[in-house]
Amino acid sequence: MKSLILSALLTLSAAPVLACETVTLGDLNIEHAWSRATIGADRPGVFYVEITNNGSTDDALIGIATPAAGMPMLHETVVTDGVASMPHAMSIPVPAGESVELAPGGYHGMLMGLTATLAEGDSFPVTLSFQKSGEVVVNVEVLSLRAEGPDCDDAN
Amino acid sequence: MRLTRLQKILWAAAGLATLVYGLLVLLPNRTPEAVPQADFRPTFSLPDAEGRMRTPAEFAGQHLLVFFGFTNCPDVCPTTLSEVAQVMDDLGDDAALVQPLFISIDPERDRRLGLAEFTAAFHPSIIGLAGDEAQTRAAADSFRIFYAREGDTAAPDGYTMSHSPALYLISPEGDWLRQFTYGTPATDILADLQPRL
Incomplete structure (x- = not known):
């Protein structure tokens, strides 16, 4: 068990490569695309990413698609009066000059109908659809089940 | 020493003010430290x-x-x-x-x-x-x-x-x-x- 914990710690501290890549689509910078390992394929996976709009026009993330899951959807975790629920997000605004994070406890992609277990160290592509900028494919790195985010030098 | 009626009233007012001030200062320290509250023991089976x-x-x-x-x-x-x-x-x-x-x-x-x-x-x-x-x-x-x-x-x-x-x-x-x-x-x-x- 000690070795398991040790290896978990090592993996957490090792700097992942993919999740730290930045993909550009027009005025949009997309980085820190990551997911959590799943236990089997019966439970939904999750997708997190950070989008920065360097342009002067508002945009919005309106959908995600991936071969890793039959039904990927955008959701938002909302805590209202001490109760957490997870409504479907029709679109996630990416206002001009701002950054939007899909991160634990907020917006996230819910990957239902996984085609296979997401194992730590795996990666899979996700196509992001934006209202104005169009589509772009990012590589999503699967981090440990206990990860709280990628450990990139630029992610402070 | 004979005090006028006004002086008596003023002394009484001053004394009363001191007493009230003293009570206000001391009272918060006299309240019990832990306010007793009903035990909340959540359980499950x-x-x-x-x-x-x-x-x-x-x-x-x-x-x-x-x-x-x-x-x-x-x-x-x-x-x-x-x-x-x-x-x-x-x-x-x-x-x-x-x-x-x-x-x-x-x-x-x-x-x-x-x-x-x-x-x-x-x-x-x-x-x-x-x-x-x-x-x-x-x-x-x-x-x-x-x-x-x-x-x-x-x-x-x-x-x-x-x-x-x-x-x-x-x-x-x-x-x-x-x-x-x-x-x-x-x-x-x-x-x-x-x-x-």
Whole structure:
């Protein structure tokens, strides 16, 4: 068990490569695309990413698609009066000059109908659809089940 | 010395003011330190993944860290259980004094999907509990927490769960101590917990 914990710690501290890549689509910078390992394929996976709009026009993330899951959807975790629920997000605004994070406890992609277990160290592509900028494919790195985010030098 | 009527009144007023001031200064210190409050001892009687009945009595002497959730939950539950796992790792030798419990609010599906492998994936010390509907509702009522099944045709099996996402701390005597709201970092939980052990 000690070795398991040790290896978990090592993996957490090792700097992942993919999740730290930045993909550009027009005025949009997309980085820190990551997911959590799943236990089997019966439970939904999750997708997190950070989008920065360097342009002067508002945009919005309106959908995600991936071969890793039959039904990927955008959701938002909302805590209202001490109760957490997870409504479907029709679109996630990416206002001009701002950054939007899909991160634990907020917006996230819910990957239902996984085609296979997401194992730590795996990666899979996700196509992001934006209202104005169009589509772009990012590589999503699967981090440990206990990860709280990628450990990139630029992610402070 | 003879005082005029006015002087007598002024002296009396001054004396009264001193007395009132003294009372105001002293009174707050005289109130008892601990305001006695009704004991809040949340309880549960739920089977673990092997079907063995678990109650708070068997954890006497340990602090309990209790989380209500469901294993099909992609965001909130893994985030909180990751923090619990981190706290347990960071407690070191004191980890034996703390028992983390995951109480399923979606017990039928969680038993089918596998409760033990889910909790073990976060930390081997976490015990998962999943009862029937009545046992689950009784535990939630006792902890005064909310959960509800919400129909959602887009969700797996056509429903999802909304629930109170906080983490609850119970004393070794079974008394409610506090809650950690959703998103409390592991370091803050640890800092609160360590002086109690």
